[in-house]
Amino acid sequence: MKIITPSSEEDFLLYYELRWKILRKPWNQPLGSERDNLDNTGYHVMVCENDRIPIGIGRLHFNNTHEAQIRYMAVDEEYQGKGVGTLVINALEKYAKDQGAHYIMLNARENAVPFYQKNGYNIQEKSYLLFDDIQHFKMKKLLKNLSGKSYILTFFCRFFINNKNIM
Ligand SMILES: CC(C)(COP(=O)(O)OP(=O)(O)OC[C@H]1O[C@@H](n2cnc3c(N)ncnc32)[C@H](O)[C@@H]1OP(=O)(O)O)[C@@H](O)C(=O)NCCC(=O)NCCS
Numbered sequence: 001m002k003i004i005t006p007s008s009e010e011d012f013l014l015y016y017e018l019r020w021k022i023l024r025k026p027w028n029q030p031l032g033s034e035r036d037n038l039d040n041t042g043y044h045v046m047v048c049e050n051d052r053i054p055i056g057i058g059r060l061h062f063n064n065t066h067e068a069q070i071r072y073m074a075v076d077e078e079y080q081g082k083g084v085g086t087l088v089i090n091a092l093e094k095y096a097k098d099q100g101a102h103y104i105m106l107n108a109r110e111n112a113v114p115f116y117q118k119n120g121y122n123i124q125e126k127s128y129l130l131f132d133d134i135q136h137f138k139m140k141k142l143l144k145n146l147s148g149k150s151y152i153l154t155f156f157c158r159f160f161i162n163n164k165n166i167m
Helices: 009-023 084-098 110-118 148-166
Strands: 002-004 043-048 054-062 067-075 103-109 122-130 134-142
Touching (some): 002 084, 009 043, 009 067, 054 084, 084 103, 103 110, 103 122, 110 134
Antiparallel strands (some): 002 043, 054 067, 103 134
16 A cells, blocks of 8 residues: 555546545535635645555645644545554644644544544544534644643743733
8 A cells, every 4th residue: 555645637536536435425415515725735645555546535734833634534435444544644644743733633523533532633522513414523633742831831821811801
């Protein structure tokens, strides 16, 4: 198996086809509904068994300089539960770290929560319901341990923000 970033038009066609097949088609969503306007700037990963045919995919984008977000993780049905999703998420996390992200957040489908927990993500809160059916949970994983000085500074900034009305 190899882990690559899609680059050609053909790569992206197969990449979006798998995204649609796993994340949209079962809910009768049309072709095209699997894409969003961050796809042009996001970082994409695909795991391929042979040639450049993806069996597992995922995307990472930045919400700000510290916060990266993972979306559209999907593994072809016959390959689920064989470590492919872990290869994808590891590659996305490595990229996020290399780019200086402090943490990664994501909205996990309820069925995928155990997968993300195994990969070190913690539930923050219940988030939205997709297609009136799929409950999502906001999850987060810290990538960096803050140094002692940064930790104290962060603590006082948070304290000040939370208590500015009474100071
Ligand atoms: C969720 C998904 C991306 C995980 O990828 P995967 O290749 O199946 O996962 P892996 O084989 O790498 O699993 C890693 C670990 O998580 C566990 N795991 C994965 N999916 C799980 C699930 N649904 N329930 C419980 N445990 C799960 C595996 O058992 C494995 O544990 P182990 O290390 O103790 O053996 C994939 O199953 C998928 O595409 N599901 C359908 C689409 C989806 O829900 N995408 C997520 C959108 S938020």
